[in-house]
Amino acid sequence: MRIDIITVLPELLKSPFEASILKRAIEKGLVEIHMHNLRDYTDKSYNQVDDYQFGGGAGMVLMIEPIDKCISALKNEREYDEIIYMTPDGKTLNQKMANSLSLIENMIILCGHYKGVDQRVRDAYVTKEISVGDYVLSGGELAAAILCDSVIRLIPGVLSNETSALTDTFQDNLLAPPVYTRPSEYKGLKVPDILLSGNFPKIEEWRENKAYERTKALRPDLLEKK
Numbered sequence: 001m002r003i004d005i006i007t008v009l010p011e012l013l014k015s016p017f018e019a020s021i022l023k024r025a026i027e028k029g030l031v032e033i034h035m036h037n038l039r040d041y042t043d044k045s046y047n048q049v050d051d052y053q054f055g056g057g058a059g060m061v062l063m064i065e066p067i068d069k070c071i072s073a074l075k076n077e078r079e080y081d082e083i084i085y086m087t088p089d090g091k092t093l094n095q096k097m098a099n100s101l102s103l104i105e106n107m108i109i110l111c112g113h114y115k116g117v118d119q120r121v122r123d124a125y126v127t128k129e130i131s132v133g134d135y136v137l138s139g140g141e142l143a144a145a146i147l148c149d150s151v152i153r154l155i156p157g158v159l160s161n162e163t164s165a166l167t168d169t170f171q172d173n174l175l176a177p178p179v180y181t182r183p184s185e186y187k188g189l190k191v192p193d194i195l196l197s198g199n200f201p202k203i204e205e206w207r208e209n210k211a212y213e214r215t216k217a218l219r220p221d222l223l224e225k226k
């Protein structure tokens with residue numbers, strides 16, 4: 001998979017790809033991340049990429065020209081399956097969307113800033129608009145990092161134990177069951193006996209029940225989707 005990220009703040013997006021699972025996915029050659037600073041695509045003085053809104057109103061808007069230049073340069077090199085715009089008014093990211101995006105070859109992620117991008121960019125270029133939740137961030141960069149993390153960990157070969165992504169919370173619209181590790185007792189707090197029993201069919205049944213109970217208690221809306 002190749003991900004091209006268009007941003008005015010590439011420095012905000014460095015560290016998520018420099019540690020742990022995402023770093024290893026890049027090192028293994030399973031994903032390539034290419035950062036593009038929008039300011040490299042403007043001819044205006046002071047590398048200007050934003051301007052006031054037509055019709056008045058507070059807040060600057062990212063201009064269409066540098067975005068068009070950047071996207072056109074990328075599209076000249078290869079085909080893209082999706083051009084995604086990160087915005088609070090997009091469709092809320094969920095596991096199902098991450099699963100389907102993990103199967104595609106090339107995507108562009110455009111990070112909004114200030115009041116967002118000129119609507120013509122959204123109309124003419126963007127194929128998907130994604131939000132990471134009903135709250136407003138200062139820009140799309142942290143949202144793009146969340147999207148990339150949720151997608152990249154699902155690419156086959158990224159997680160060493162492939163089944164661990166399949167048993168994640170939200171796969172199958174269920175929360176994950178509780179997990180425990182050593183020691184089996186700590187200051188009187190005990191691990192449930194069943195997990196120490198070695199009876200794997202029973203353990204599986206216990207996990208399924210716990211996942212269901214937890215979902216019913218904390219996220220009953222997910223059970224309606226099942």
Ligand code: ADE
Nearest residue numbers: 086087088131132137143
């Ligand atoms: N940009 C600002 N807020 C955002 C959000 N909640 N999701 C995606 N992009 C954003």
